[in-house]
Structures are given as structure tokens and as C-alpha cells.
Amino acid sequence: MSSERGNWGSNVGFVLAAAGSAIGLGNLWKFPYLAGKNGGGAFVVVYLGLIVILGFSLMLGEMVIGRRGKSDAFGAYNNIKKGWGFIGMLGILCCFIVYSYYVVIAGWIVKYIGMFIRGGLTEDPVLTFGNFIASGTSPILYSFIVVVVTAAIVLKGVSGGIEKASKIMMPILFVFMIVIVIRSVTLPNAIEGIKYFLKPDFSLITPAVIIAALGQVFFSLSLGMGAMITYGSYLPKDSNLIKSALYIPILDTVIALLAGLAILPAVFSFGLEPTAGPGLIFITLPRVFAAMPFGNVFGIMFFLLVLFAALTSTISLLEVVVSFVVDQLKLDRKKATILVSIIIAAIAIPNSHSFGPMADFKVFFGLNFFDFLGYLTDNILLPVGGLMLCLFVGYVWDKEDLKNELTNDGDIAFPLFSAWMIGIKYLGIQLLSLILLQAVGITGKKMSYSLVIIFMIQILFHVLENKRKVSAV
Incomplete structure (x- = not known):
């Protein structure tokens, strides 16, 4: 079964591919933008804490489900x-929807690479982008170019396509990032951006900042969408899941921090707005490159960097859906990849x-088609998928069986299991639950009451679980 589905050629290849899945536009655009909007260093501190508390836990949970289940x-x-x-299925649906709008943004990146190769911006960045x-x-x-390139890589399989591409793109991504960071932090007045990003003002930490950081951790690590389950299913039995679940969030966080150092000092240096949202990449940064010596060179390098990050994510999004079609609908990889890509x-x-x-044209809540799909995945499907993952690992899966799978039947020590x-x-x-309550508009006292009720239900589950263990003995 596993040989037919494919396997990773090495653990390094798996870690790079999984890190590539996590590292995407969420790191290179959304993280610097959210840091800029939510108090800079204050946001970073909260984000780092949540990566440790939530990121590692859910990452390991998805990977152990994938390796044990050996399927999509x-x-x-x-x-x-x-x-x-x-x-x-929630995760697979989420991947499918995210991929359908992710390729649109990735297509914009391809356009901007071509534009900088031809000499950069020739008119106002706002007009150009709009x-x-x-x-x-x-x-x-x-967008179709991105779909074709992604499909071509996935067609070649796990080891021959996804792993090979990740081994090439991820090191280049790191090198480009370091070069751009060096250029950014050496610009005049860049120190103000560095201070804003790395010097936390703890008075700026509010519930809104915590919720923003929480959502970013979840989205950035590709949790709740089945990507790590799918990638984990290609791992051999003797792989060390605990180490891998540590390496991937670390790599993802390093790139997010480097992205902040690449973007925010440059933005501050040129006196621009750090909270520019999606326009940070397509409007604000082109202004920076236009005013910078050798700006076209750095513009090409930056957008290639963003494209590589986007492609490592589109590959994993497509692979989740293709894996389902191969395993459950019994199509071969070629037919599955072509079919899904056309749709x-x-x-x-x-x-x-x-x-x-x-x-x-508005779909629901005054949102256009693109924005509605983004709201549906980021605020509903992803957190619901993560919540169900926690319920499954925490309350459904037999604990001894789970521990044996995590520790390779006792060969690997995991003293922090409890x-x-x-x-x-x-x-x-x-x-x-906090993300979901916020998404549906439950805030303030109602949110607090809701979280207390959820906690009481958790305690009840805990009591029932202990009773079941006692009666079993």
C-alpha cells in the first residue's frame, strides 16, 4: 500500500516539503502586515508563545494521524x-477552496516578476495593481501558469516531484530572504522598523492582538487542512515524528521573522505605512524598490522568493486533494492531478x-466570491478542522495506541506526552474555540461565558474518561 502511494526519499526531504507547505504567503505577506497592524514586537511575542503552545501540539497531532492512518x-x-x-473531509474541502484562490494571488506574483524583469514600475503602484x-x-x-507548474510537480510523485522541488526551492528561498534582509536593515532609518518589529511594548497586547496571532499561527502552519496528515502518511514507521514536529514550526517561524525584518525596516525607511494589508507586497514594496539603488534586482529577487514560497504551498494544497482522489476514488496519480487541476x-x-x-457580485455578508471563500476557510473550516483534530486525538483515539505510534513502540522517548x-x-x-467565537461575532462577556461552558464540558469529558478507565480495570 505505502509503496504504491509513494514515500519520502529522506527525512530531510520530508521536513523541507512540510516546511514548504507551511511557509507561504502567510509568512511573507500576512505576518509582517499583522505585526505592523498589531503593535510590532507585542504581536511577535504573543505569536512565538502560541507557536510553542498550539503550533507544535497540533502539528504533531496531524503528523501522527497521517503516519498511523497511511492514507489521505x-x-x-x-x-x-x-x-x-x-x-x-473538512480538511480536503478546505485545501480545495484555498487552492482555488491561492493560485490567483500566486498569479499576481508571476506578473510582478515579469514586470520587474522588464524594468519595474512605469506608473503609480496603486494604479498598476488596481x-x-x-x-x-x-x-x-x-493563475493558469501557477496551476500548470504545480500540477507538473505533483504529477512526478512524492519523492520524484514534491521532495525534489522542495529541496531546490527551500534553500533558494532562504538565501534570497537573507540577501533581502541584509539590504533592508542597512537602509537609512531602518533601525526604527527593527525596533518596532523586535522591541515589544507589552501594553499593546490586547485580546484582539492575541486572536490575530492565534489565527496567524494556525493559518501559517497549514493546520486543520489535512496537509500534514497527507505528508505524514508518506513517512516510514521508523521516522521521528517528535523531532520533525519541532523542526517544521521552527523553520516556519524563522522565515516569518526574517520576512518581518525584510519588509518592515524598508517600509519605515521610506516613511510608508506598515499596516497596508494585501497592498504591502503589491503596492508598498514596489515603491520601496523603485526608490532603492538596484531596486529592480531586489524586486525580481523578492518576488521570486514569494513565488517559491507560494509554490511550495500550492503543491501541498493540490497533493492533499490528489491523494484523496487516488486513495478513495482509485484514479491513478496522473488522471487525478489533471482532473483536480482543471476544476x-x-x-x-x-x-x-x-x-x-x-x-x-456579492455572495454572502456583502463579500465578493474571492473574499467569501477566504472568510469561509480562514474563519470556519480551518478552526473547525483543528478543533475536531483536538477532540479526536484527545478523546477518541486510544491513548496507549497513540503513545505507541508517537514513540515508535517505545523506541523514542517522549517524556512530555502528558x-x-x-x-x-x-x-x-x-x-x-476563541477563533470560532470571534469569527461568528461572539465577543466580550458572551465570549467569556461561552469559553467557561466549553471548559465545563471538557471537565465532564475528563471525568467520564476516568470513570471508563476505572470500570475497564
């Missing part, structure tokens, strides 16, 4: 406990047109 996200849950595959995304055909064609390309059209011909379980069963559920 749906099949892995089902293989461990019959009837629980619906959790994996006119491009509002045009009908051009953005779609660039994604079709859905990318209305996503792209959300900024042009379909800009006035602490990890507390993180999954209590902290994970509380923190993910």
Missing part, C-alpha cells in the same frame, strides 16, 4: 477509528473576476 486525510482518520473520516487585477483575462492566464482552474476564474467583471495531551485536550480546544 479522509482515509487516515477512518483507518484509525471508523466513522471519523468526516474530519479529514488596473491589473481589475482586467478580465490577464490575471486568469497568470481548480475553472474556479479560479470567478475568484480572479472578483476584482474585475464580478466586483459588484503535557502534550493537556495542550491538545484543553488549551487547543479553548484557543480554537
Whole structure:
């Protein structure tokens, strides 16, 4: 079974591919933007704490489900406990939707690489970006390029395609990032941006900052969408899951911090706004490059860096869906990849047109097609998937069986198993409930009451679990 599905050629290849899945636009655009919007260093401190508390716990949970289940996200849950595959289906659906709009943004990046190769911006960045995304055909064609490149890599399989591509793109990504950081921190007045980013003002830590950091941790690490389950399913039995679950968040966090050092000092140096949102990459930074010596060179390098990060993510998003089609629908990899890619390309059209011909078309809550899908995945499907993961690992999966899988039947020491379980069963559920409550508009006292009720239910589950253990003895 595992040989037919494919396996990683090495643990290094797996870690780079999994880190590549986690490292994407969330690190290179969203993290610096959120840090800029939420108090700089204050946000960074909260983010780092949540990476340790939540990131590692859920990362390890997904990887152990994948390796034990030896199947796609749906099949892995089902293989461990019959009837629980619906959790994996949530992740697969989420990956499918995210991929359909992610390729649109990645297509914009391809456009900007070409623009800087041809000499950079020739008019106001706001007009350039606005006119491009509002045009009908051009953005779609660039999205199709991303779909084709991603499909070509996934077609070659786990070791021959995904692992090889990750081994090439990830080191280049790190090198480009270091070069851009060096250039950014040596600009005039860059020290103000560095201070803002790295010097925390703890008075700025508010519930809103904590929720923003929490959502970023979850989205950045690709948790709740089955990517780590799928990648974990290609691991051999003797792999060290605990080490891998540490390495991946560390690499992801290093890139996020480097992205902040690459972007915020440059933004401060040129007196621009650090809270520019999506425009930070496509409007603010082109202004910086235009005013910088050798700006075109650094512009090309930066957008290539962002493209590599985007591609390592699109590869994992496509692989999650392809793995499901191969394992459950019994299509071969080639047919599955082509079929899914064609459907994604079709859905990318209305996503792209959300900024042009379909800009006035609202789906729900006054949101256009693109924004609605983003809201659905980021605020509903991802946290629900993570919450269900915590419930499954914490309360459904037999603890002895789980511990044996994590420790390779006792060959690997994991003295923090009990602490990890507390993180999954209590902290994970509380923190993910916080994201969901915020997403549906429950705030203030109502949120506090809701979290207390959830905690009481957790205590009840704990009591019932202990009673079950006693009666079993």
C-alpha cells in the first residue's frame, strides 16, 4: 500500500516539503502586515508563545494521524477509528477552496516578476495593481501558469516531484530572504522598523492582538487542512515524528521573522505605512524598490522568493486533494492531478473576476466570491478542522495506541506526552474555540461565558474518561 502511494526519499526531504507547505504567503505577506497592524514586537511575542503552545501540539497531532492512518486525510482518520473520516473531509474541502484562490494571488506574483524583469514600475503602484487585477483575462492566464507548474510537480510523485522541488526551492528561498534582509536593515532609518518589529511594548497586547496571532499561527502552519496528515502518511514507521514536529514550526517561524525584518525596516525607511494589508507586497514594496539603488534586482529577487514560497504551498494544497482522489476514488496519480487541476482552474476564474467583471457580485455578508471563500476557510473550516483534530486525538483515539505510534513502540522517548495531551485536550480546544467565537461575532462577556461552558464540558469529558478507565480495570 505505502509503496504504491509513494514515500519520502529522506527525512530531510520530508521536513523541507512540510516546511514548504507551511511557509507561504502567510509568512511573507500576512505576518509582517499583522505585526505592523498589531503593535510590532507585542504581536511577535504573543505569536512565538502560541507557536510553542498550539503550533507544535497540533502539528504533531496531524503528523501522527497521517503516519498511523497511511492514507489521505479522509482515509487516515477512518483507518484509525471508523466513522471519523468526516474530519479529514473538512480538511480536503478546505485545501480545495484555498487552492482555488491561492493560485490567483500566486498569479499576481508571476506578473510582478515579469514586470520587474522588464524594468519595474512605469506608473503609480496603486494604479498598476488596481488596473491589473481589475482586467478580465490577464490575471486568469497568470493563475493558469501557477496551476500548470504545480500540477507538473505533483504529477512526478512524492519523492520524484514534491521532495525534489522542495529541496531546490527551500534553500533558494532562504538565501534570497537573507540577501533581502541584509539590504533592508542597512537602509537609512531602518533601525526604527527593527525596533518596532523586535522591541515589544507589552501594553499593546490586547485580546484582539492575541486572536490575530492565534489565527496567524494556525493559518501559517497549514493546520486543520489535512496537509500534514497527507505528508505524514508518506513517512516510514521508523521516522521521528517528535523531532520533525519541532523542526517544521521552527523553520516556519524563522522565515516569518526574517520576512518581518525584510519588509518592515524598508517600509519605515521610506516613511510608508506598515499596516497596508494585501497592498504591502503589491503596492508598498514596489515603491520601496523603485526608490532603492538596484531596486529592480531586489524586486525580481523578492518576488521570486514569494513565488517559491507560494509554490511550495500550492503543491501541498493540490497533493492533499490528489491523494484523496487516488486513495478513495482509485484514479491513478496522473488522471487525478489533471482532473483536480482543471476544476481548480475553472474556479479560479470567478475568484480572479472578483476584482474585475464580478466586483459588484456579492455572495454572502456583502463579500465578493474571492473574499467569501477566504472568510469561509480562514474563519470556519480551518478552526473547525483543528478543533475536531483536538477532540479526536484527545478523546477518541486510544491513548496507549497513540503513545505507541508517537514513540515508535517505545523506541523514542517522549517524556512530555502528558503535557502534550493537556495542550491538545484543553488549551487547543479553548484557543480554537476563541477563533470560532470571534469569527461568528461572539465577543466580550458572551465570549467569556461561552469559553467557561466549553471548559465545563471538557471537565465532564475528563471525568467520564476516568470513570471508563476505572470500570475497564
